[in-house]
Structure formats: C-alpha cells, structure tokens
Amino acid sequence: MSDRLKEQVLRTSGVNVLKCMRCGKCSATCPSYDEMEYHPHQFVYMVEKGEIEKLMASPSIYKCLSCFACIERCPRDVEPAKLVEAIRLMVIRQQGQNHLKPGQIPEMLDEELPQQAIVTAFRKYAK
Amino acid sequence: MQRIGVFVCWCGSNIAGTVDVKAVSEALSHEPGVVYSINYQYMCSEAGQNLVKDAIRDYNLTGVVICSCSPRMHENTFRKAAASAGLNPYMVEIANIREQCSWIHKDMPTATEKAIILGRAAIAKVHLNAPLMAGESPVIKRALVIGGGIAGIQTALDIADAGFEVDIVEKEPTIGGKMTQLDKTFPTLDCAACILTPKMVDCAQHEKINIFSFSEVEKVKGFVGNFHVTIKKKARFVDETKCTGCGECTAKCPVKGVPNEFNLGMDNRRAIYIPFAQAVPKVATIDPNYCNMLKNGKCGLCAKVCGAGAIDYKQQDQFVEREYGAIVVATGFNPIKLDQFDEFGYSQSKDVITSLEFERLTNAAGPTSGTLLRPSDGKHPHTIVFVQCVGSRDTSGCGKTYCSRICCMYTAKHAMLTREKYPDTDVYVFYIDVRSPGKNYDEFYRRAVEQYGVHYIKGMVGKVAPRADGKLMVQASDLIAGEQLHIEADLVVLATAIEPDKTARPLATMLTASMDTNDFFTEAHAKLRPVESPTAGIFLSGACQGPKDIPDTVSQAGAAAAKVIGLLAKDKLTTNPCVAESNELMCNGCSSCEKVCPYGAITYLDKEFRMPDRTTMVRRVASVNPAVCQGCGACTVACPSGAMDLKGFSNSQIMAEVDAICQMK
Missing domain, CATH: 3.30.70.3270 (Alpha-Beta Plaits)
Structure with a gap:
C-alpha cells in the first residue's frame, strides 16, 4: 500500500527525493515552520521512506503556504512544496469532492483579501 | 601476403572464464595469412612476450595479432616485444577481447563467437599495415608558467632549480596570487605572507626565472617541445627597470578614492599604486581609469616626485615573442559572484561578507589593520554566523555542482581564530557536512569545537535579513534538534564557492587544452596522469585543474615541475607516427x-x-x-x-x- 502511495506522490509531483543532500535549507527558509508538525525537509525524507499515510493524516499539508520559498532556495532542485501539494491532492481526491466550489467565492470575498489568496485556496482545496 | 602470428591471451580467468580461448586460436589459425596461432595464460608476462618474440623469429612473421585486453593497457608492451625481435612495432594489432568481449558477455558461445570476429577484424587490418617510423623533433629548453600564484611560483622554482629557464606570466602587477590575501593557513596556522613571500623573493632572485608581471599570454602556436608564444606586457606607465618601489608616488598621488582590489574594495588606494608592501616586482602601476594625467592630461605629480624618472605616461602595450618546450597552466581560482543568492543579503548589507573578505578583515595588512570590525559601523561584532556551502554542491543552476573543497577547513580556521582573539564572541557555523580528510585536518576541526567552543550546527541558513538597527536576522535549520533557529547576528560570513579564473577558458582555446563543463582543465588521466593535459606539452598546476588547498597545490605544482623537467631533459622527442x-x-x-x-x-x-x-x-x-x-x-x-x-x-x-x-x- 505505502509503496503504491509513494509511487503516486512521486509521479504526481515529479520530484526526485533522492537528489536531496539533507542540508535543511528548505526548513530554514520556511515561513510556516512553527505551524507545521512535519517540516519541508521531513516531507522529503518521509516520502523517501514511504511514510505517506502519516503525512496525509498530518495538518501540516494545510499549513504549507505554497509560497515556494523552499523550491526557490533548494540548492539541489528537490522542490519540497511540490511533494506537499501532491500529498494534499491525494487526500482531496481520496475524499472524492471539492472542498471549495467557485460558487462559494462571492460570499467569501472582502476587500482585504488578495486575489492571490483565492488562487492559492483553489490550489489547496479543489481538485 | 603477410605472415601473421595470432596470440590469444587467457588473462587468467578474465578472458578464459567467458571465452573459449582454444576455440578462438584454432578458428583464427585458418584465416588467410595466419601461419601461427597459439593461446597462453598471460601474454603480457615475460614468458608470454617471449612466445611472441620467438614466433616472430621462428616463423618469420611480418604481422602480429594479440587477442587480449584493451590496447590502452598493453599495446606498448607488445610493440616493444615485437621491436626487440626485429619487427616494426606498428605491425602489431590488438583485438580487445576482454573489455569489449569477455567482461560484457555472460554466455560462452556468444562471447567466443565475438572474440573470433574481433580477431578476424584485427587480422584483416594487419594485412594492410605498413611499417611506420617514428620521427623526432627538438626540444626548446625553456618552460612557460602561466599564473604567478603559489602554484605557478612553486612549479617555476622547481623547474628552475633543475637548471632550466622559466618565464612566469602574471596578469596582475605582482606575483603571489590569492595566497597573498590570506591571513593564516590551516592546519598549522602559519601566517600566509611569512611562508609565501620568501618564495616570491626566491623567484625574483633566481637567475633562471624571468617574471613578466602585468602581462598576459596573447597567442600560442607550435607543439610540444616547440611552442611559440606571444606575451602582451600591458602598459603600466612606469618603467620597470627604473622604478625602485620607494612609494613616493603612491603617497603623493591626489586621486585617493580608487577601490583597492587587494582588499576586495573594502578600502581605497591611489591611482598609482603598489598592491602591497612585499609585492614582487616592487614596481608602481598607474591605473589609467583613474589617473588624471592619463584621462585629461592634468596632474603629472607622480612624475615630479619620482626620483628615478620612472614614470612614462606614453608607455604602450608591448608584445614579446618567446619560445618554450613546455607550458604549465596555473591560472587559479576566484570566489563566485553572489548575485544568485539574494537570500543571504550580500548585496543588502555590508556586514554580510565572503570568507576572502573576512581574511582581509583579520589580516594585519588589511583595511582594519587586523582588528575584526564590522564593515558597516566599525564596531566589534559579538555574534558571528558562518554559512558553509554557499554556491557549492548546488545543482539548481545558481551555483556550482562541485564541492569547493577548501571551505570547511578555512571556516574552521576563521571560527577558531575569532574565538581565540575575541573570546566574548559567539561563533556559529552552519554546515551540511564537514569535510576534513587531509592530514591533521579533522583534528583541527574538532579543536575548533572542543577547545574553542565554536557552535557547529548541522543545517543550512535559509535567510539573512538586515534589520533597521544594524543587526542581521539569521533564520536557519538545526536539523539535529529539529528546530528552526533565529539568530541576531552582527556579522555573517559566506563560505563562497570557488570557480576557475575567467582567463582560463580563452587560454584553453589558445592551448587546445580540454576543459570540463565547469571550466576546470581536464587531466590526461584522472588517476595516472593528473598533472598533464591531454594536449602534449601542456601541464596543470593548482586550482585551474580542480579546487585545491595550499598543501595539495604545492604537491601538484612539484609534480607538474617534475613532468616538465622530464620533458626538457630530453634533447629530442619521438613523435607518434600515426598522424x-x-x-x-x-x-x-x-x-x-x-x-x-x-x-x-x-x-x-x-x-x-x-x-x-x-x-x-x-x-x-x-x-x-x-x-x-x-x-x-x-x-x-x-x-x-x-x-x-x-x-x-x-x-x-x-x-x-x-x-x-x-x-x-
């Protein structure tokens, strides 16, 4: 089961976790570090070990801001945020429904909300 | 019709384990022109070579086919054996039935069939072989060393001590290279200048060494033993033969605001300058970009104060033609530019510096006379963060894919010396791995941790943000503790990756010497010919071949010199007739x-x-x-x-x- 899940995460994200040299720069750069149970470098290592279910059950996948600082700064081009996103998508697809529909948007809008946040919300909560 | 002998080697079980060697020698004995065919356990052994020699004499062979390992291994062995039996060595052909056959096949019938086919091809070639005679070319007994850093200096001294003339071409106004900018050297902490300047003086005084400072190689023609090189002596507007290096001109020059490259721009020099006190040659140079006299003809103060009459505002670039038997490349390295690493704030804060800048800040001849002060406000830093692997081991395209090799050790040195001189300073080193494989290197690094209390933290720095009050906010990983650290630092030192000097690439083109994708010169063989370029007569010394610290550079410099001496000691070279x-x-x-x-x-x-x-x-x-x-x-x-x-x-x-x-x- 976990092998199949790992395979799926790697395929969806397009990430090669073996490129990681364990420098920790992703977690050093992460602005949500304190909010997360598992940190970006742990995502990379845990995917390598096949511990996908733990990650799927962790609130960390929703704490990631998708700011992609870890992708930007990684010296090995590993792209940890893409793993987080792939795992989040797996959870969403498993539940078989969108957590956010376009119709819900108008009532949620307020003037303070940046458009970027809506895009990010769709990325996180919809298929 | 040739009379061909076929010799099939077992190579112990290397070949015989997969190839039926008896079947091969039997099958090849029926090929046209083959008058003798035999197999033997080790053809390269003395006994095996004697089989070849005897057969040449007994059967009057005109051609020899050896079915054995790659010609890279033993072609020369068999050519020499044939020559000693009176056969032209170029009548010997090798059929590679080991690397290209037995080692890559598992199935004996297939491998045997292939071995027979490879043998047959070699026989077909020998039928068309003609005796070739190696020619000779003379050797000019003088060497050129390009680059006057520690690598070039050591190579030049070693060649000159063997009695051969050496020219050093150095693009800067003085020889000495990067080592002149260093403070102390690991792992013994001798002062760099104290051990380098005697060698610089040796070069200047050696009757066999001729230094072309402020000069560049313009053109290279010719070949091993016989290179013709054009050297451009850039105009320094000072007559080298007259200048005494008294420094009167550099003290009087009114143009004061020129960034001093020797101190990496952290202080200023004049428009006429001598890079540092122990420069060799100790001759002033005028910077035409700043000199008022050269720019608009108004000044001429240096010419007035010069007692030796050495100033020559009309000096032009000069071109010198020289001939050499061998050329040594010793073009060295530079730290990379940090444009791609905005996260460390190098361009935003003066207090984020490279390790080479740190060397200048702690050097007695540096901008702060050796007192460690923050470049921004001149205050003592109390918390210093060292970041390793900045741009090294980087496959993202921002930096260099290789390990720069010297940073772990110099960072340990910096951290240790800081703690020794300023015990009230907190020193953090963020590392990915500490690589300390040299003699007494790991002990040195451990001393920094155990005796000097340097905080080594496994993890990388993600962000350095300058704060309005002058502090630097360092955000980093502590992977062992599983924490994200936030440190308020006064100074951040980046262990910047090193890259080959920019002049190396055009030089390689001139020399037709090959380079790798990082612009390091490639060696003829990674293990067995590490100081020679694949281009005959071109030798490699120091960091131009790969990142190297001083002990390794000096060893390699000596090795390159030994190779040059071996070449120059010959009166004539045998040329390869396969041209x-x-x-x-x-x-x-x-x-x-x-x-x-x-x-x-x-x-x-x-x-x-x-x-x-x-x-x-x-x-x-x-x-x-x-x-x-x-x-x-x-x-x-x-x-x-x-x-x-x-x-x-x-x-x-x-x-x-x-x-x-x-x-x-």
Missing part, C-alpha cells in the same frame, strides 16, 4: 580539414603540379605538420574528397576491419 597525411593529388584545397583540426597542425601550401600536357599548374593543397598532429582523425572525416588519411588507421584499414566483422561465415 594524418594528405594525398596532394586528391586534395582540392577546400580548408575543411584546417577548420576542424583542434591542434592547428594543417596549413595550406600553393604547390606546383605537372599536368599531363607538360604544363604546370599551381594548386592550393593541405599539408600536415606531423610533429603537431595528434592523430585524432577529425580531418579524415571532414575531407570531402577523401584526400586526408590517418597512418596506421587508414580508411582502407578500417573498412577491411568492418568487412571482416560483417562477413558471414
């Missing part, structure tokens, strides 16, 4: 070969030919200089008329091999 040859009757003078020749071995001549009707006609035809040609064969492929051929690897020989391989039996 290209142009058939003048077929050549149409199109220049295709000249364009592809990487060694510049092909020139064109206008030659008179007699025509059938007794008239003469002048045609442009290719001519190969056999002493320069390395036998790569590029010209034979490029030639549209089939006029170019490679001796020992002629088109007809190769086609005969292909035919033999393709024929069905």
